[in-house]
Amino acid sequence: MPHPSPSILTGAPLLLFGTLALAQSAATGPVAHPPVSTGIPHTESRVLDLSSLTNMEALLDRLTDRRVIFVGESHDRYEDHLNQLAVIQGLHARGRRLAIGMEFFQQPFQADLDAYIAGTIPEAEFLRRTQYFDRWRYDYRLYRPILQFAREQRIPVIALNLASELTAKVGDVGIAGLTEEERARIPTEIDRDDPAYRQRVESVFKLHPAEQQRDLEHFLEVQLLWDEGMAERAARVLADDSECTLIVLAGSGHLEYGQGIPQRLLRRQPVPSAILLNGANRSPDPGAADFFLYPQPVELPSGGLLGVMLDNETSGNGVLVKGFGDESGAKIAGLAEGDRIVRVGGAPIANYADIRIALVDSQPGQTLPVEIERKRLIGGDERLTFLVELH
Template identity: 60%
Template sequence: MTLRSPLFSRIPTSLPKALVLMLMLAISSVSVASADDTDPQTKVLDVSSLGELDDLIEQLADDRVVFIGETHDRYEDHLNQLAIIRGLHERGHPIAIGMESFQQPFQDQLDAYIAGDLSETQLLRETEYFERWRFDYRLYRPILRYAREQGIALIALNLPREITDQVGDGGIASLTAEETALIPTEIDREDTAYLAHLKRIFELHPKGDDASFEHFLEVQLLWDEGMAERAVRWLRDNPESQLIVLAGTGHVEYGRGIPKRVERRLPVSMSVVMSGRQRPFDPAMADYLLYPRPVDLPQIGLMGVMLDTDSEGEGVAVQGFAQQSGAREAGLKAGDRIIAIGDVAIDAYADIRIALMDSQPGQQMPVAVLRDLLVGGAKPLRFEITLQ
């Protein structure tokens, strides 16, 4: 092993750029771990000085595409994404951020958000974020807010969920002509390593008797080919800019998913960056492996209710309660329809997620409901709920 710097170590591998980067972030770009807290062999990045981070940015700066893999629910992965985005942007070269977490039909909403014409809550409602992606928005919020502050374009990469849901049920052959026009025309099924990897995943997961590996495979292919095709379309339209792609590690590891399919369409320089935590060490997984210290989002306050998101009528109906439920203790009943939480009017499930996004356990939250009576219609009621 040849020591290149306090941060980077060369690993013998068939990938010439394969490096291991130890990013020990404690919180986003402010506080960091000290060397005394770690194994002597572990190198610590002092984010406050940005010295070692600059080394990574220097390595990535000339790539046309940088893929940064994520475990969707790990906050430290998203903090690392933001640190790299910030470092590349501050070099002064134009960049854009491609996101798996937004679907292609909602590109106009992302554009309006960056332009300042759409608020954050409007963006979440109009992109149907909580119905289509569901992961805690706070994981991505620092990235989106930075992009808005700096005027960095956000690119919706993913295919519409309606398409992939249909393919999961009936395969590509079940799509209508109109739906088929929305999927990539080029789909590569010849990568044996990719197929074997997906076969292992399929066999490990519980499934019904009617589960079809072919349908599962076609969904994965559509995700990877669809995001690659969208990325290449943007690259061709913006030849002087760099694209930073944020996607799940399964879509970028070993370059099998999106990267290989981008390269097939448009040979460009690229790097893959991803976390090496919680998986066997293999330098072939990516060009750069990150080993971040876990960082948890603050816990939000919960009402302790189960919701009927398909309920008809005003508000969102309470279907039941958790074992520990501040809502039940406050007097809510099954069948009550929540119409307001704090100062947020509730018309759909997304409104509840938005209303509670920055709440805390133990906080007192006013909640308005409609309760149907046997005689006389619905009665409006208000409660003070102690969030759990």
């Protein structure tokens, strides 16, 4: 798949500070001048030396001796995922034996990931088994090229994240409220002693609406579990294979300044590492990452949509239609609120994920048959099929 060739910032940026220079005298040597009070505040300016900008190939050459490489992302930014793919492909081409750790899959589904990478189950079954559309929900096509390349090359993909049932319960009752069986599934080592980490979590907590601000300590514990859980799982990969290079793909908030996953992984496995982040709209702070990437924005092509709002909680056949979006192709075709979608394009529908899977390769303007089950005032339910133009 074509991808941009981003430039990167290599090394630490040159820092120039707005202080008075020392005058040099050839005859007397350095002479210190007292500061002159002008009433104008001094500013500390950082200067980025553009002559140090290079490209992806140069970056990959510098990464070949790292055991773990953290590549951050904004989850819905396609160019970030293309950069992740470029790093994976580049290091694979350089002969590194790789494993890919992904935030987006949860540890209980590792066997299903293994089956997909081994080629023993098709993509649709892999998405169902890992419950991707229920547990992550970002457009799967953002990650698809990475997973397809891993499958083609038989590169192990590691489910890093803890089960969402655990973190959700900790959000409600804290770690102290877990059962013994649940405690056995979380890391035994949890470092709470980084004040900068706590300060960052508190600042995120305060951004939530007031009605969602329940318990700061429970919120902090959820963040700690995410980061410690992913770090522990990644550290086991490195411990089990001393020749493996692990590429960790995760949201930038889990990686920047090393506070989330990196320092917790390196506490367990002190190995050479590097953090790569998208540098757009970010101050060039050398403490945030080892390398900043500056890709051109790339839009994921639009997928086809039915234009329906679904109720996935109500029991019954298929999935209940509870409303429609603007200019809904389904509504124009004749679907109505209360209908239950039971088939899309020939694929049987049992839940929300089935609809997402049925539409994963669809495009706007495409027409698909949609079969529904509709209640009648008299008699049993009826089955109807409509041709829906996707928007």
